[in-house]
Amino acid sequence: MEKSLQKNLVTKSNTLIEASYNLSTNEQRIILFLASKIQPTDEEFRLMRFKIKDIIDILDVKGKGIYSELQQATSDLISKTLTIITSYEDNPNKHKKLQVSWLASAEYLEKEGIVELEFSSKLKPYLLQLKNRFTSYELKNILKLKSKYSIRIYELMKQYEKIKDRVVELEELRYILGLKENEYSQYGNLKQRILKRAQAEINKKTDINFEFEEIKVGRKVEKIRFIINSKKIENVVEEEKFELSSEQKVKIDTLKALFPKKVTEYEIRSILYIANWDLAKVIEKYMIIKNKKNIDNFVGLMIDAIKNDYSEIAVTNENIIKTRFHNFTQRTSEYTPEEFERIVLKKQKEKWGL
Numbered sequence: 001m002e003k004s005l006q007k008n009l010v011t012k013s014n015t016l017i018e019a020s021y022n023l024s025t026n027e028q029r030i031i032l033f034l035a036s037k038i039q040p041t042d043e044e045f046r047l048m049r050f051k052i053k054d055i056i057d058i059l060d061v062k063g064k065g066i067y068s069e070l071q072q073a074t075s076d077l078i079s080k081t082l083t084i085i086t087s088y089e090d091n092p093n094k095h096k097k098l099q100v101s102w103l104a105s106a107e108y109l110e111k112e113g114i115v116e117l118e119f120s121s122k123l124k125p126y127l128l129q130l131k132n133r134f135t136s137y138e139l140k141n142i143l144k145l146k147s148k149y150s151i152r153i154y155e156l157m158k159q160y161e162k163i164k165d166r167v168v169e170l171e172e173l174r175y176i177l178g179l180k181e182n183e184y185s186q187y188g189n190l191k192q193r194i195l196k197r198a199q200a201e202i203n204k205k206t207d208i209n210f211e212f213e214e215i216k217v218g219r220k221v222e223k224i225r226f227i228i229n230s231k232k233i234e235n236v237v238e239e240e241k242f243e244l245s246s247e248q249k250v251k252i253d254t255l256k257a258l259f260p261k262k263v264t265e266y267e268i269r270s271i272l273y274i275a276n277w278d279l280a281k282v283i284e285k286y287m288i289i290k291n292k293k294n295i296d297n298f299v300g301l302m303i304d305a306i307k308n309d310y311s312e313i314a315v316t317n318e319n320i321i322k323t324r325f326h327n328f329t330q331r332t333s334e335y336t337p338e339e340f341e342r343i344v345l346k347k348q349k350e351k352w353g354l
Contacts, residue, residue, distance in 0.1 A: 009137070018156075059073070141206040289302065
């Protein structure tokens with residue numbers, strides 16, 4: 001896998017994760033590659049331009065027909081639909097059903113070796129400006145998976161990673177996976193060909209493990225209970241291979257001064273890594289969780305707060321932070337996270353002579 005793809009982050013609405021569709025492995029890889037290129041600040045879908053070679057590199061294809069297979073995949077992403085069902089806010093018993101294609105267009109510029117791809121505009125609420133009920137993961141995890149069902153089940157597990165337990169009705173799982181009535185109609189076949197294969201792939205190749213058990217009514221399997229565990233952070237967040245910039249060093253020092261002393265520099269780098277080195281975001285989430293009692297895993301809670309965009313404000317005027325590096329005392333609640341970041345960065349840069 002190319003190093004440039006190692007840290008691409010895919011962020012999807014949970015509604016989209018639970019939507020009903022059935023795409024091939026390569027079709028999913030294309031969609032998730034595009035999703036990983038969306039920026040948090042994007043308010044509209046951009047026309048995305050890529051070297052055709054870069055798209056082919058993420059696909060599981062070999063031989064002379066690579067180019068035509070890519071064209072077939074993007075054509076199918078324009079014609080295939082997914083189904084999203086949502087409830088009315090003022091009447092949860094009534095539903096809206098959206099049937100939409102993944103791509104609005106795909107244009108190949110043979111002379112330049114470029115392909116231009118664009119998401120369907122109806123997908124904006126599920127991929128852009130997500131504030132809550134979303135799931136994020138690193139693209140590299142799904143690029144290792146060969147089964148199309150493994151990718152879908154991986155997303156369903158990541159959605160409940162922190163809860164660690166998920167119960168899904170068998171019929172709902174079939175609906176989400178886009179299975180037709182005559183596909184894997186016998187549970188034993190579905191268990192062996194989909195669930196067990198996904199379990200083997202996900203447990204071996206990704207940042208999570210899961211086990212599952214059957215919940216029966218009489219002799220019939222009605223539900224599946226998934227038990228999800230995260231792998232140790234040391235195994236999933238790779239060390240930076242490049243030298244840290246002065247700005248990154250300042251951010252690490254800032255959090256060293258802010259966080260409990262037991263938090264290591266590696267763990268601070270991991271937290272910043274998850275937040276895409278957005279110090280203001282890290283400080284905001286710290287201000288929210290720092291008064292919680294009986295925190296067993298500070299680093300895990302910080303990462304969860306960043307990934308799931310905690311918004312509960314739990315800061316009072318009595319909260320005082322005094323850093324070890326520059327003896328700076330300030331009531332954090334008097335500032336927004338962005339203002340607090342600017343103040344601390346200024347003092348840290350003075351320390352570094354920047």
